[in-house]
Amino acid sequence: MAKISNESVKQIVEAVGGKDNIAVATHCVTRLRFALKDEGKVDKEKLGKIDLVKGSFSANGQYQVVIGQGTVDKVYDKMVELTGIGHASKEDVKNEAAKKMNPLQRFVKMLSDIFIPILPAIVTAGLLMGLNNLLTGQGIFYAHKSFIQVHESWAGLADMINIIANTAFTFLPILIGWSAVKRFGGNPLLGIVLGAMMIHPDLLNAYSYGEALKSHSIPVWNLFGWHVNKIGYQGQVLPVLVSSFILAKLERWLKKRIPDAIQLLLVAPIALLVTGFVTFVAVGPLTFGIGNWITGLVVYVFNHVPAIGGLLYGGCYALLVITGMHQAFLAVDFQLISSAGGTYLWPILCMSNIAQGSAALAMMFLAKNKVDKGMAGTSSVSAYLGITEPAMFGVNLRFKYPFVCALIGSAIAGIVLATGHVKAPAIGVGGIPGFLSIFPHSWGTFFTGMAIVIVVPFVLTFLFGKLKRQKA
Incomplete structure (x- = not known):
């Protein structure tokens, strides 16, 4: 491990344009992360010659300097001590970096902020589904038969694993609702309710929509003579994303206009009622169609x-x-x-x-x-x-x-x-x-x-x- 000297840390600061060019800085497991005022001032050649530095790159409005696990935190602390720039969180750096992003980059960052927090649940579910595949897939252990067909006593365990594995995907709108409403500045608990509302068991399951459409048996609500399809959004992404945005913005709008003393009685009920109505009447059907069009295009290309x-x-x-x-x-x-x-x-x-x-x-x-x-x-x-x-x-x-x-x-x-x-x-x-x-x-x-x-x-x-x- 390279020696962490004051001189080396000063060289890093100088190579990224000096103290005055650093808006905020933090670190992750292996890298220093800078939100710089002007990345054009970075001297990449000088940076690459510093013993502590193992690489550098710019991504998502941040300039990142690879230091290495177990060393980067010490380098960061010494940099803060020498420059007086103050400690900052990853969120501080992301927010500062976002100011320099174009609309497309900000949109992608928004999606990242929503999906990254729920990835551990999704990846865990994927691994468990892999374990279930081992037990139920034919031809893996035995020709033309699955493991549980030969060893029937394992069928119960396989079924239990399947339920545990499928939970994250079955209730995906709830996970997205929580994360999205939180990202948009609303109450994440209302996001959970919104996601659950969109997959309520009284609604037609989205996976059964195709068959119901063919048989003309889609259930409807009769709203004073106006028929609205009574369908759920299991496994859907776009409907809950857009509805979460509406819910969060509406909640914040109501909080600014309703007195604190009665916010508990009015904000959440009004926000959920209006968002739910808009979701089932307009947002859901529209985004459901867009989502199916996107997947249809991908499936067409790959087929x-x-x-x-x-x-x-x-x-x-x-x-x-x-x-x-x-x-x-x-x-x-x-x-x-x-x-x-x-x-x-x-x-x-x-x-x-x-x-x-x-x-x-x-x-x-x-x-x-x-x-x-x-x-x-x-x-x-x-x-x-x-x-x-x-x-x-x-x-x-x-x-x-x-x-x-x-x-x-x-x-x-x-x-x-x-x-x-x-x-x-x-x-x-x-x-x-x-x-x-x-x-x-x-x-x-x-x-x-x-x-x-x-x-x-x-x-x-x-x-x-x-x-x-x-x-x-």
Whole structure:
């Protein structure tokens, strides 16, 4: 570990433009995070020569300097002590950075703020569904039979695991309602009620909507002669997002105009009643149609021109991560799981993450600097387990060609998975353990793709690195 000297910390501050260029700063597990007044003042060359620094990059309006786990907090404390800039939270830096974002970046950040808090529940559900797949999938342990068909005493356990695993997806609108209303500045408990209201058992289950539409048996409310479809929004994303926005804004509007003494009696009831009415009458049907149109488009591409879909998503996903726009596709994943019985996109995401890890692993063998070797080795393991930022920003983008090699490997694997119609019924760990969240009948194709993203990026990076060194 490099020695943390006052001089090294001062050099970092000077390299990012000096104390006066720092609006706010904080740190995460491995990186210093700056909201800078002018990123054009950053001296990247000077920053890269500092012993403590293992890499740097700009993302989502923040300039991030990779220091390393166990060291970054000490560097941050010393920086605060030397500069007097004061401690700040991640939220402070995000809010400051958001001021410099364009409307599209702010929209993506909003989606990220909503979905990131609920991801632990979703990923846990995905892993448990993988365990259920092992027990119920045919041909895994026995030819043409599942484990529980041979060992019937395990059927009860498998059913219990399935219920535990499916809960997060069954009640997804509740999770989104809580997180979205909180993000929009409302009472998150009202968001929970809103989400529960949208999947109330008295409503027609959204999964039964197609059959009810064919048989002309959709139940309705008769509102003074006006018929409103009485349907729920199980597994839907857009309806609860828009309704949460309306609820939060309406609640805040009412609080400003209703006296404190009677807010408890009036604010929540009025906000929920108005939002509920608007949801079932207008927002729900409109966004339900938009959501189905989006998923229909994705399904059409992956069914009719799968090679193009796999090539584009596999080759571009890591580029989306750089911009932060990958968070927007979480909503599409959830919508596909709900409407199409599984998502084509998430398995390709796994390929992209593994590819970045393989390219970083090759750099561990190519790098001469001990710091670079250590960073490449640890970040490759992290990427294989689904966390790609250290490998991408700390290694691959620094040297450029490893990143391109990873994109090539990911694009090839994306074609293989898309043409093989590999789908995931849930979202799990986006790396090597991701096979647990894939339908068992697609494991063979998934492992083929995995072999491609382990071998191709590693070999391309290693050969190009050797060739580049010879020319130098």
